[in-house]
Amino acid sequence: MLRGINLSVKPGEVLGLVGESGAGKTALARSILGAPPAPGRIASGRVTFEGRDILTLPERQLRSLRGRRLAMVVPNPRGELNPTVTIGDQIGTMARVHLGLDRKAARARALEMLRAVQIPDPERRMNAYPHELSGCMAQRAVIAIALICDPAFVISDDATSGLDVTVQAQILDLLRKLAAEHHSAMLFITRDVGITAHFCDRVAVLYDGEIMEAASRNALFLLPAHPYTLLLLAAFSHNPELRQGWSATASAPPAAAAEACIYVGRCPLAQPLCRAEKPPLAELAPGHVVRCHFPVRH
Amino acid sequence: MNTVIGASKLTHPAVIATSADLLRVKDLRVVFPTATAAIAHSAARYQSVG
Numbered sequence: 001m002l003r004g005i006n007l008s009v010k011p012g013e014v015l016g017l018v019g020e021s022g023a024g025k026t027a028l029a030r031s032i033l034g035a036p037p038a039p040g041r042i043a044s045g046r047v048t049f050e051g052r053d054i055l056t057l058p059e060r061q062l063r064s065l066r067g068r069r070l071a072m073v074v075p076n077p078r079g080e081l082n083p084t085v086t087i088g089d090q091i092g093t094m095a096r097v098h099l100g101l102d103r104k105a106a107r108a109r110a111l112e113m114l115r116a117v118q119i120p121d122p123e124r125r126m127n128a129y130p131h132e133l134s135g136c137m138a139q140r141a142v143i144a145i146a147l148i149c150d151p152a153f154v155i156s157d158d159a160t161s162g163l164d165v166t167v168q169a170q171i172l173d174l175l176r177k178l179a180a181e182h183h184s185a186m187l188f189i190t191r192d193v194g195i196t197a198h199f200c201d202r203v204a205v206l207y208d209g210e211i212m213e214a215a216s217r218n219a220l221f222l223l224p225a226h227p228y229t230l231l232l233l234a235a236f237s238h239n240p241e242l243r244q245g246w247s248a249t250a251s252a253p254p255a256a257a258a259e260a261c262i263y264v265g266r267c268p269l270a271q272p273l274c275r276a277e278k279p280p281l282a283e284l285a286p287g288h289v290v291r292c293h294f295p296v297r298h
Numbered sequence: 299m300n301t302v303i304g305a306s307k308l309t310h311p312a313v314i315a316t317s318a319d320l321l322r323v324k325d326l327r328v329v330f331p332t333a334t335a336a337i338a339h340s341a342a343r344y345q346s347v348g
Contacts, residue, residue, distance in 0.1 A: 005326040008319040027328055032321070036328050039339040045326030048319075153321055185320050209328075 002027055002209045005045070006281070009153065014179070014186045016200030016217070018193050018232065024209040025189045029155045032187070033070060034062050049153065068098040071146035073175070075158040077138035081130040087114070088126030091144050098149045113144035117174060136167045140174070147178050154179060155187045160195075172199055193236050197221055202287075205229050208262050211281065215288035225284055225295035227267045261293070269294055 002024045009015045019025050030037050032047055034054045047054040049070065054062065074080050082090060091113055092106035101109060107126070114122035117140040130138055139159065146154060156175060160168040176199060179186050188200055196203045197217065204214035205228060213226040224230050261267070261274045271294060279293045330336065 001330055002326060002328040005323055008322045010318055011320045013320075024328075028323075028326070031326060031328050032323065039336055040328050040330040043327045043329045046322075046324045047326065048322045048324070050320065187321075 002031065004281075005209075005211060007204055007211065007214065009185045009187060011152070011185055012180075012183055013202065014176070014188055014200045016196035016203040017187060017189045017206055018191065018196055018203060019206035020191065022208075023206045025191075025206055026157055027209075028206070029072065029157045029187065029189055032155065033066055033072060064098070067094055067151075068149045069152050070155070071149070071151040071153070072155040072157060073143055073146045073159040075161050077135070077142040078130060080142060081138060083130050086127050086129060087133065087141050091141065091148055094145055094148045109148060110144070113148045114141075116147075116178060117141070117144045118170075119144075136163060136171070139163060139171055143171070143175060143178070147182055147184070150182045151184055153186070154184045155189065157189045158191065161191070168195075193232050205232065210262055210291065212263065212292070213288075213290045215285075219285065219288045223288075223298050225288070225290040225297070226263075226292050227269050227296065228263050230296060231266075261291075263292075269296075 005028060007015065017025055017028070027037055027040060031042055032049075032054070034047070034057070036042055042055060045055070049065070054065070057065070081087070085093075088107055088110050091110035092101075092103070095101045095106040095109045096103065099106075099109075111122055111126055114125055119125050119137055119140050125133070125137070125141075130141075133141065143159075154175075159175065160171050163171060172195065175186075178184075188196065190196060200217055202214065202216050203220045205212045205220075205226065207228050213220065213224070213229045215223075215225075220229065221233065224233055257275065259276065259278060261270075261277075261279050264270045264274045267274065273293050277293070279291050281289050281291045282295075283289050284295060331339070
């Protein structure tokens, strides 16, 4: 369940969204595209993209928006690519459907994209089927499909989670470079806090369906205020003192009363107020918001 | 060692939202049905495939 999600992305900006498995990252990504994961449904709220409320658009308009102006890079490319269609045709189809190119022009554009995503021997790969590509190449093909229409906004949902570390770095660099070339903004979803430190302009922390903290990258990493953010950073830290002071106390989010802070069951700083009253998202500094009665000050 | 003091009471309705935003999500709430309804949904999907 997602509750009271507020966030915004400016043109060309990369917003990181971090949180553990089950926090609602993918549900949020798909809800932004107007398609929450079944059987979930959007109960309330607005998603405004380029001034239009996506959630009230007819399905036909929504489909033309998805792929053309909004694109998503998924973590499992083999599951997304059609096993019976060549890579060139799958990439070219996007250009034909959304940009109105004829078959020849679409194939030329697809080849251009395969070169842009640095797939080796792109002419040959145009006629390859997904099972003939390595995991890394399949991921690059999915990125090519996502970016072929120059989308204004790209959602990268844990796009590098299944790849080797060295390949991860290559894909991240490629994604960032192409997004900059295409002037695309990006919502970068990951479980790896370390990646956001290198990759994002701003970072939002999601916990059990609620945004707990959001700030610029520097503010979040240098002055984390929410206990959960500190726990996340400690988990990736090599500092044993920090790891000892901020270690996870439960493997899954314990249930909290409706009126309590949702993090109260795990929070090492919890106080009676946290069990009695849900904290609002409060502004600590310009652009730095935190959902905590007792944020950590540095 | 980190110190803890009282929270700011300055409530913030939206996370850093400005007029120049490309995308803005406001008060989004997504709900999932109960376990029973979710199982029924999955069963219906498998039956439609089979």
